Amino acid sequence: xxxxxxxxxxxxxxxxxxxxxxxxxxxxxxxxxxxxxxxxxxxxxxxxxxxxxxxxxxxxxxxxxxxxxxxxxxxxxxxxxxxxxxxxxxxxxxxxxxxxxxxxxxxxxxxxxxxxxxxxxxxxxxxxxxxxxxxxxxxxxxxxxxxxxxxxxxxxxxxxxxxxxxxxxxxxxxxxxxxxxxx
Numbered sequence: 553x554x555x556x557x558x559x560x561x562x563x564x565x566x567x568x569x570x571x572x573x574x575x576x577x578x579x580x581x582x583x584x585x586x587x588x589x590x591x592x593x594x595x596x597x598x599x600x601x602x603x604x605x606x607x608x609x610x611x612x613x614x615x616x617x618x619x620x621x622x623x624x625x626x627x628x629x630x631x632x633x634x635x636x637x638x639x640x641x642x643x644x645x646x647x648x649x650x651x652x653x654x655x656x657x658x659x660x661x662x663x664x665x666x667x668x669x670x671x672x673x674x675x676x677x678x679x680x681x682x683x684x685x686x687x688x689x690x691x692x693x694x695x696x697x698x699x700x701x702x703x704x705x706x707x708x709x710x711x712x713x714x715x716x717x718x719x720x721x722x723x724x725x726x727x728x729x730x731x732x733x734x735x
């Protein structure tokens with residue numbers, strides 16, 4: 553995690569620098585990776601010490617600003633606020649992830665109920681596998697060539713001449729049969 557520190561109207565000592573880096577790194581435990589970085593701006597105005605932290609995680613930005621008479625107290629208070637924001641965002645993302653998983657499971661269960669393999673009595677009528685594929689417009693000659701290349705006995709394609717779904721299959725004698733719907 554990259555941490556940038558800027559000081560305005562005060563001298564940035566090594567002790568303050570290391571303290572801010574340590575605290576921001578501790579807050580960064582919620583998110584890790586290359587797209588996580590923070591920018592801290594320390595400033596002094598009259599008798600108040602102000603710290604502003606911008607914490608970036610991918611496209612998300614968290615911003616906290618705190619002031620007090622003591623710089624270290626301002627840092628601690630701002631880090632507490634930042635951790636609270638990060639924890640809340642993490643919980644929100646967990647809830648969304650859980651709800652998305654729940655919806656996906658419900659869809660899968662619904663599909664399994666529709667295509668229940670166990671509800672079919674005869675083993676000859678059981679569906680053993682479902683294959684999905686894209687239909688590309690092809691000529692009949694290209695479809696036959698693709699069927700032979702792939703080694704399929706049955707081949708479905710979109711006929712480029714008629715814009716209809718056609719099926720090719722090889723019968724027992726080895727000749728090719730074309731199934732074309734009438735509409």
